[in-house]
Amino acid sequence: MSIVQSGTPNYLKMINKRKVLQEIMDGGELYSRASLAKALKLSKPTISALVDELVLEGWIYEKESMVAARRGGRKPVQLFFNKEYKYTIGMDIGGTSTEIAIMDLDGTCILHRKIDTQDGLQKDFIHLLVDEVNSMLEAKNISHAKVLAMAIGAPGITDSDQGIVMEAPSLEWLDYPLKNKMAKHFPFPIHIENDVNMAVLGECWKGAAKDKSHVVLITIGTGVGCGIVINGELFRGGQFAAGEIGYMITNKDQASQGFESVFEGYGFLENQVGGPSIVKQYKRGMQGTKFSAEKIFEKAIEGEALAMEIINEALDHLAVSLINVAALLNPECIVLGGGISKSGYWFLPKLQEKIEQYLPEQSRTEVMLTKLPQASLIGATVLCMKKDALLSR
Numbered sequence: 438m439s440i441v442q443s444g445t446p447n448y449l450k451m452i453n454k455r456k457v458l459q460e461i462m463d464g465g466e467l468y469s470r471a472s473l474a475k476a477l478k479l480s481k482p483t484i485s486a487l488v489d490e491l492v493l494e495g496w497i498y499e500k501e502s503m504v505a506a507r508r509g510g511r512k513p514v515q516l517f518f519n520k521e522y523k524y525t526i527g528m529d530i531g532g533t534s535t536e537i538a539i540m541d542l543d544g545t546c547i548l549h550r551k552i553d554t555q556d557g558l559q560k561d562f563i564h565l566l567v568d569e570v571n572s573m574l575e576a577k578n579i580s581h582a583k584v585l586a587m588a589i590g591a592p593g594i595t596d597s598d599q600g601i602v603m604e605a606p607s608l609e610w611l612d613y614p615l616k617n618k619m620a621k622h623f624p625f626p627i628h629i630e631n632d633v634n635m636a637v638l639g640e641c642w643k644g645a646a647k648d649k650s651h652v653v654l655i656t657i658g659t660g661v662g663c664g665i666v667i668n669g670e671l672f673r674g675g676q677f678a679a680g681e682i683g684y685m686i687t688n689k690d691q692a693s694q695g696f697e698s699v700f701e702g703y704g705f706l707e708n709q710v711g712g713p714s715i716v717k718q719y720k721r722g723m724q725g726t727k728f729s730a731e732k733i734f735e736k737a738i739e740g741e742a743l744a745m746e747i748i749n750e751a752l753d754h755l756a757v758s759l760i761n762v763a764a765l766l767n768p769e770c771i772v773l774g775g776g777i778s779k780s781g782y783w784f785l786p787k788l789q790e791k792i793e794q795y796l797p798e799q800s801r802t803e804v805m806l807t808k809l810p811q812a813s814l815i816g817a818t819v820l821c822m823k824k825d826a827l828l829s830r
Contacts, residue, residue, distance in 0.1 A: 450487075453479060455827055457487045461497055462518045469513045488516065495522045496827075520545070523585035526570060527817025529632055530554060530591050532607030532659060535566070538814040539573055542585070542822065544643055546814070548573050558608065567622045584625045585825060588817035589615065590632030592662070594678050600629040603677065606702045607659070628820055632813050633680065634671050637664030638823075639816030640772050644809040649769045653762055654807075655682065656775035657755070659700075660707045665766065669830075683707035687757040709754040712776055718747045734780040752784055756791035763792060763802045774807035781806040 456477055461468060468476065474484040491497045502513045520543040529536045535554045539547040550573060557565045574581070593605030600616020602608070616629045637646075637654035646652040650669045656662040663680035665672040672679050684704030686692045692705050699713045708714050712730035719733050720726055722743045728736070736744035759771055773781060788804050809815060822828040 451826065453477075453483065454487050454490065455829075457484065458491060458496055458518070458827060459830065461516050464518070467502070467515045469515055473516065495519060518542075524579055524583055525585050525818045525821040526573075526587040527635075527814035528566065528570075528587065528589040529635070529811075529813040529817075530589065530608070531632070532592055536811065536814060537566075537569055537573065538811065538817075539577060539579065540814065540818045542818065542828075544639075544815045544818050546811070547579075548577055549811070549814075554608070563618045563622075566619070570623075581624050584623075585828075586626040586628060586821035587619070587623065588628045588630060588635060588820040589619065590630055590635040590813045590817065591615065592632050594676075594681070595629055595631045595634075596677050597628070597630050597634075597673060600627065602629065604702075606700065626821075626824065628824055630671075630820055631662075631664070631673075631677075631680075633662035633664040634673065635664075635816035635820060636774065636809075636812040637666050637772075637816065638671065638819040639809055639812035639814070640774075640807065641666055641669075642819050643815050644812055645772050645805040645807055646770055651766070651768045652770060652772065653766060653768045654772045654774060654812075655759075655762075657710055657773070657777040658712055658775040660703060660711050662775075663762075665768075667766070682758055682762065683711075685758050685761065687754040687761075706754060706758055710751045710777070715747060715751055719744065722747075731776060731779060734777075734783075738780065738783050748784075752787055756788050759788060759804060760792055760795050763796055764800050767800055768802050770803045770805050772805050772807055774812065778806045 457473065460473060460477060470484055470488055471481065474481045477484070488497070492499060496519060497516050498519050499514050499516055502515050520541045523542060524547065525540045525542070527538045527540055531554060533554055534551050535557065536549065536551050538549045541547060550569060552565065552569060591602045591605055592607055593610065594603045596603055600614065602610045602613040602615050604611055616627050619627050633654060633656050636656065637652060640646045640654050641649060641652055650666070652666040654664040661683035663682045665680050683706050685706045687706055687709065696705060696708055698708055699711065699717060703711070715730045715733055716728065719728060733744050734748060737748035762771060785804060785806065792801055792804065
């Protein structure tokens, strides 16, 4: 869609057209042309012209109500958003696996596939991704023209303006021009974002933080990721590195003594609460064991002494990080995601107690668990819509 200069008649028309479409999209009530004009305080001829245009383009459709008008006569014609007029493609590139989904404009998954990232990196990864996307579109008989945009989440510091993955250790990418490489193969817009930034958009739309404007999402798996939404918008920082809380110092004495990093480039907090760190600490006390972090959590819940000691230490570090984040940003909620969230029912009260112990009432925030197993893919739809001139809010 071409850019319309602000202040011109076409710009005002675009603003009103966006208002009409988004009022119908929100779906708070069923609208006729007349009731829509009243709700938006626009003239009936203006609304009628905009609705005609949106119907012609395919964004909305009209359908006769099943219920007759109160005073009899013709049944009212109501307006509906066509969520399948366009589709989005979401891609979440993880260090282990890459997930791809075709979504409609209501965030419903039409088709989902997963591929092995590390295996793909040994080959031509870009062509592998391109082939997979085209295969999925063909399977659902969706042409390139029906795709609104594609949003790709990468695990690292990402220049979302230029579409460059500046640093992603798990992929061994440094200043990797991901957008340019993908754009050679597709005619629709492509947006690149940090994977946790994309996920927090999903949480705010469909997840635990639905309808909240100030949200922090912290994901804990191999490392620690963080996405921040302030006033309903992503906060990326000056060099796109906001939210890199894996480098947060949560114990100055331990940090000053130096610490052994599980992976090169990982920060202090990641080396205290990340899955590999928990496993490494447990192995020191249990020689020859091959437990996952999830299993060690289970053992801690069962009351095993060593597992409890290690997990409680990790939770202390996590609590300090949450207190610092809450004190600095004062979010409405902090959402926890990643592998650690599976055991959240057990440790969440411990974290909440720490927050209430060390923060004044005005700084306290609710800690919640993610409700979305594919938050990044849902967030990809949000990102695509935010970048579109007609759908952006």
